[in-house]
Amino acid sequence: MIDAAKVSAAYRNPETLILRDAGAILSVAGMLAEWLDLLACPLGFMGGAFLNVIGLPSERFIGAGGFQLSAKQA
Known part of the structure; x- marks a missing residue:
């Protein structure tokens, strides 16, 4: 979950930055796993x-992906 209000306070078109960051986090989490x-x-x-x-209020926060x-198993 991303606080879009904070990101949009500093960046125009915050959705693109949020999705790129989420993708980077998912790829690093996969390598760590x-x-x-x-x-x-993912x-x-x-x-x-x-x-x-x-x-969480959906007006402020957005979902940015899931990871299992x-x-x-042995």
Whole structure:
């Protein structure tokens, strides 16, 4: 979840920066998972539907992707 209000206070078109940052975080998390011998999978959704579930105002925050991490089975 990204605080879009803070990003938009400093940048024009904050959505592009948010999506690029989210992609960079997902790729680094995937490399770290591999290094730790874990399984990692970026999920194919943005996560905006979860904002209300966790109590964040959707006017200010936006979902920026999901990531599943699990242990490898022996």
